[in-house]
Amino acid sequence: MQDNIVIIGAGQAGAQVAQSLRQGDYKGPIRLIGEEPHLPYQRPPLSKKYLAGEVGTEGLLLRPPAFYDTQDIDFIPDTQVTDIDRAAKRIRLANGDTIDYGRLVLATGTKARPLSLPGSDLKGVLSLRAIADVNAIRDEIADKSELVIIGAGYIGLEVAAVAKALGKNVTVVEAQDRPMKRVVSPQVSDFFSQLHRNNGIQLLLDTGIEALVGNGQVSGVKLSTGATLPADLVLVAVGAAPNDELAADAGIETDNGILVDGAGQTSDPSVYAAGDCTRFYSNRYGRSVRMESVQNAIDQAKAVAESLLGQDVDYDPLPWFWSDQYDIKLQIAGLSDGYDDTITGGSISDNKFYVAYLKDGHLIAVDSVNSPRSHMMARRVIGEAWRDGLLPDA
Numbered sequence: 001m002q003d004n005i006v007i008i009g010a011g012q013a014g015a016q017v018a019q020s021l022r023q024g025d026y027k028g029p030i031r032l033i034g035e036e037p038h039l040p041y042q043r044p045p046l047s048k049k050y051l052a053g054e055v056g057t058e059g060l061l062l063r064p065p066a067f068y069d070t071q072d073i074d075f076i077p078d079t080q081v082t083d084i085d086r087a088a089k090r091i092r093l094a095n096g097d098t099i100d101y102g103r104l105v106l107a108t109g110t111k112a113r114p115l116s117l118p119g120s121d122l123k124g125v126l127s128l129r130a131i132a133d134v135n136a137i138r139d140e141i142a143d144k145s146e147l148v149i150i151g152a153g154y155i156g157l158e159v160a161a162v163a164k165a166l167g168k169n170v171t172v173v174e175a176q177d178r179p180m181k182r183v184v185s186p187q188v189s190d191f192f193s194q195l196h197r198n199n200g201i202q203l204l205l206d207t208g209i210e211a212l213v214g215n216g217q218v219s220g221v222k223l224s225t226g227a228t229l230p231a232d233l234v235l236v237a238v239g240a241a242p243n244d245e246l247a248a249d250a251g252i253e254t255d256n257g258i259l260v261d262g263a264g265q266t267s268d269p270s271v272y273a274a275g276d277c278t279r280f281y282s283n284r285y286g287r288s289v290r291m292e293s294v295q296n297a298i299d300q301a302k303a304v305a306e307s308l309l310g311q312d313v314d315y316d317p318l319p320w321f322w323s324d325q326y327d328i329k330l331q332i333a334g335l336s337d338g339y340d341d342t343i344t345g346g347s348i349s350d351n352k353f354y355v356a357y358l359k360d361g362h363l364i365a366v367d368s369v370n371s372p373r374s375h376m377m378a379r380r381v382i383g384e385a386w387r388d389g390l391l392p393d394a
């Protein structure tokens with residue numbers, strides 16, 4: 001299987017596919033095409049140490065620059081792929097050039113979900129997904145004092161923590177009744193609400209947004225309560241949407257994500273996909289899932305590389321995730337939705353505890369706060385229970 005492999009998207013998953021192919025002794029050509037000007041880099045520090053100015057661009061790189069040469073990976077930066085001609089097995093680039101492929105891997109990630117409200121296009125309304133976005137935020141924030149963050153998910157809350165440390169007045173507005181509602185229990189949400197409020201963040205829950213106001217430059221956020229918050233910078237952090245249009249336009253099956261099987265193969269047997277842009281059926285959870293995590297990007301990319309190398313794989317991971325806010329590390333093992341009971345251990349007042357989620361008496365997920373040991377144990381125990389067929393039906 002030494003045909004010509006082209007990877008679209010040079011992020012966490014794309015870079016991992018290329019590396020794993022070489023580690024698996026694939027000797028054919030590998031082209032890794034990315035629309036950003038940077039070598040493949042990790043995104044988690046963007047809303048943490050990179051925004052805080054504690055690491056530079058070099059510190060984000062997944063592999064040193066020489067890696068791509070020594071591994072004979074043809075890395076093509078700054079280049080957007082605009083079109084896939086599956087019949088001709090050819091892709092088209094934004095500059096009009098074309099590249100032929102034997103097999104194609106889509107690792108196109110996600111984009112920040114836009115806010116479709118009046119005033120969303122005002123200057124000073126930003127989102128965060130890439131290095132360029134953080135550079136823009138850092139440029140803007142320097143001489144501004146009032147930051148409003150829309151969305152109390154992990155990115156919104158991480159940015160709130162960093163901006164507070166930079167001396168900004170920060171308000172986080174969330175439509176739901178608690179932060180990170182999609183992923184954690186009320187107990188964990190309450191802990192983080194308290195944490196942010198204790199650090200001087202104004203956290204408005206159960207609060208909708210009517211409009212962003214300003215004259216060219218944003219100056220306020222009009223709330224559903226009728227009040228208007230002063231704002232000279234607004235971060236929209238309301239989630240991400242998969243970059244699946246390229247696949248959909250080429251007639252590859254998508255459904256809020258590029259549909260792949262356990263081998264990472266799409267509805268076209270010559271086209272594979274990995275990372276945030278995919279959706280796959282999980283036997284573990286009895287439903288289709290789309291994950292946005294480093295764990296999934298790396299592990300699914302490895303699975304795709306194995307498939308490309310001709311091995312049998314059936315990717316169905318135990319998901320895990322982390323978020324850093326102030327000096328608190330939240331680590332999540334498993335998916336907790338559908339739980340019917342929880343057990344809490346450790347000490348919430350000492351900022352070191354865990355919440356274990358049970359379903360029909362079986363452990364399905366654990367959130368650990370400053371407790372890496374319970375996180376690692378949870379991954380092992382849930383993984384073993386799954387392997388031994390001891391998990392409840394989803």
Ligand SMILES: Cc1cc2nc3c(=O)[nH]c(=O)nc-3n(C[C@H](O)[C@H](O)[C@H](O)COP(=O)(O)OP(=O)(O)OC[C@H]3O[C@@H](n4cnc5c(N)ncnc54)[C@H](O)[C@@H]3O)c2cc1C
Nearest residue numbers: 009011012013035043044081108109275276292293294297
């Ligand atoms: C601010 C932030 C903080 C995060 N923090 C955490 C964390 O703490 N823990 C965690 O587990 N996960 C975290 N994540 C999520 C994690 O970074 C992603 O799950 C991971 O990067 C997904 O990798 P990927 O390769 O699928 O996509 P990406 O890393 O997004 O890479 C996709 C690449 O494809 C490129 N691309 C898209 N379309 C095209 C095209 N047509 N042509 C060429 N190139 C294209 C994109 O520009 C991008 O560079 C965070 C993400 C963000 C944005």
